[in-house]
Amino acid sequence: MEELSENEGIHSKREFNFLKYLENVVEAETILYTGKVVAVKGLEVESEGPRAVIGEMCSIKLRDGSALLAEVIGLDEKHVKLAPFGETKGIEVGCEVVASGHSLMVPVGKNLLGRIIDASGRPCDEKGELIPDTYYPAVASPPAPNDRVDINRRIVTGVRAIDSLLTVGKGQRLGIFAGSGVGKSTLLSIIARNTNADINVIGLIGERGREVLDFVNRDLGEEGMKRSVLVVATSDEPSICRLRAAQVCTAIAEYFRDQGKDVMLMMDSMTRFAHAQREIGLAAGEPPAQKGYPPSVFDMIPKLLERSGTNKNGTITAFYTVLVDGDDMNEPITDKVRGTLDGHIVLSRRLASAYHYPAIDVLQSISRLSKRVSGAQTRKAVGQLRTWMSAYQDNETMITAGIYQKGNSPSVDIAIDKHQAIEEFLKQEEYEPCPIQETLSKLSELTGIEIPEEEYVENPAAAIPTTAQIVDSAKHSAASNS
Ligand SMILES: Nc1ncnc2c1ncn2[C@@H]1O[C@H](COP(=O)(O)OP(=O)(O)O)[C@@H](O)[C@H]1O
Numbered sequence: 284m285e286e287l288s289e290n291e292g293i294h295s296k297r298e299f300n301f302l303k304y305l306e307n308v309v310e311a312e313t314i315l316y317t318g319k320v321v322a323v324k325g326l327e328v329e330s331e332g333p334r335a336v337i338g339e340m341c342s343i344k345l346r347d348g349s350a351l352l353a354e355v356i357g358l359d360e361k362h363v364k365l366a367p368f369g370e371t372k373g374i375e376v377g378c379e380v381v382a383s384g385h386s387l388m389v390p391v392g393k394n395l396l397g398r399i400i401d402a403s404g405r406p407c408d409e410k411g412e413l414i415p416d417t418y419y420p421a422v423a424s425p426p427a428p429n430d431r432v433d434i435n436r437r438i439v440t441g442v443r444a445i446d447s448l449l450t451v452g453k454g455q456r457l458g459i460f461a462g463s464g465v466g467k468s469t470l471l472s473i474i475a476r477n478t479n480a481d482i483n484v485i486g487l488i489g490e491r492g493r494e495v496l497d498f499v500n501r502d503l504g505e506e507g508m509k510r511s512v513l514v515v516a517t518s519d520e521p522s523i524c525r526l527r528a529a530q531v532c533t534a535i536a537e538y539f540r541d542q543g544k545d546v547m548l549m550m551d552s553m554t555r556f557a558h559a560q561r562e563i564g565l566a567a568g569e570p571p572a573q574k575g576y577p578p579s580v581f582d583m584i585p586k587l588l589e590r591s592g593t594n595k596n597g598t599i600t601a602f603y604t605v606l607v608d609g610d611d612m613n614e615p616i617t618d619k620v621r622g623t624l625d626g627h628i629v630l631s632r633r634l635a636s637a638y639h640y641p642a643i644d645v646l647q648s649i650s651r652l653s654k655r656v657s658g659a660q661t662r663k664a665v666g667q668l669r670t671w672m673s674a675y676q677d678n679e680t681m682i683t684a685g686i687y688q689k690g691n692s693p694s695v696d697i698a699i700d701k702h703q704a705i706e707e708f709l710k711q712e713e714y715e716p717c718p719i720q721e722t723l724s725k726l727s728e729l730t731g732i733e734i735p736e737e738e739y740v741e742n743p744a745a746a747i748p749t750t751a752q753i754v755d756s757a758k759h760s761a762a763s764n765s
């Protein structure tokens with residue numbers, strides 16, 4: 284016994300005290316790659332060092348003790364070219380530049396709900412510090428094709444014209460195309476307040492500061508804000524901020540999708556995103572290709588848009604607004620965005636000036652997946668409505684000029700009869716909610732086509748057999764009959 288206790292004594296004397304070393308490790312500075320500012324050229328900062336890669340985030344230490352975040356956008360033998368995420372005011376030759384070792388990372392987590400953050404992921408509201416659950420990279424690849432889940436559930440936007448005639452699926456991506464002041468931002472805010480998505484992630488890219496305040500305080504309101512995350516880069520911020528803000532809000536939507544949520548992503552606007560990349564591309568020496576846009580713009584657009592949609596966990600339904608200059612739908616950005624997405628909603632200045640809001644030009648708009656997410660009777664009613672609308676539109680000049688004689692054509696006669704009721708159906712006050720039950724029952728009433736309640740569910744098309752199933756069952760019954 285004595286021996287043992289002696290041994291024990293020896294053992295405890297030899298016990299290694301990690302603690303003091305641990306303290307040293309914690310306090311030790313790991314290797315930092317640093318450099319020094321050598322020039323500030325307009326919005327671009329040049330430094331000698333640090334050792335960094337393209338896209339890496341660095342911080343520029345200012346004399347007043349603060350630090351400015353900047354991204355590496357160019358490299359040559361001697362210099363690192365940096366785009367700061369803020370004003371270049373206060374930067375001087377000799378300021379230290381410290382590389383972070385990673386690209387832009389976005390703080391994500393449920394705490395983001397109800398918050399407004401900037402392009403670097405920092406909160407810019409007055410609600411205090413943001414404690415994230417984890418970080419997601421701002422620039423990421425889209426889900427692999429195998430991870431894409433089929434779109435077969437309808438999302439409710441709360442906008443009658445969309446939910447009936449342009450039904451959208453959970454995970455579908457659409458563009459909203461319009462000139463300025465026709466109602467793009469207002470339409471987005473209506474959707475944000477009324478959608479049945481779990482969460483809204485809204486990117487306000489290149490708007491004026493006042494528009495942002497209006498959007499938050501007036502359009503979104505407290506209720507809308509509660510289940511929304513806003514990412515804001517106003518028009519007076521550097522182009523790198525406007526560019527990255529679009530990617531930051533996409534990353535936040537990706538985080539919530541990975542949590543199994545149905546996310547509504549709204550980006551206002553893609554045009555400003557394209558302009559930001561144009562400025563960066565041209566400054567980096569890229570040649571202008573189409574209408575002054577360098578090739579990188581057309582490379583970035585699909586890369587960004589493809590990140591939304593479905594994956595194995597959840598869905599990102601997305602609306603991207605595009606400013607159509609002079610109502611030219613063939614302008615290169617419009618064309619590129621339209622070609623990449625699963626549908627487009629066109630807003631018309633003519634309707635807006637006639638105070639027909641939302642100013643959706645239904646016949647010009649298309650939702651490519653609407654058939655997959657609406658029931659058979661609903662589709663029949665939609666077809667009927669579109670036929671009447673197009674018959675009216677084709678003859679509108681004659682009708683309004685009083686040249687059209689009633690009785691000339693039965694299809695035009697009925698189109699004229701129905702015209703007023705259709706207009707009433709498509710118009711909707713900004714603060715008039717419209718649940719899907721109401722939309723479909725009004726559609727049914729208007730067309731006289733019965734829409735059974737089974738079609739009010741989220742996946743009304745699921746019960747409908749596919750063409751292959753119909754052929755199979757026909758073969759089967761033919762075989763059993765013979
Ligand atoms: N649904 C609506 N109901 C009533 N007025 C609207 C509606 N949508 C737009 N407006 C009017 O049009 C103006 C511009 O709308 P806005 O959404 O800011 O356009 P955009 O984002 O396309 O520039 C609004 O200030 C408002 O007066």
Ligand SMILES: [Mg+2]
Binds near residue numbers: 468469551
């Ligand atoms: Mg707007």
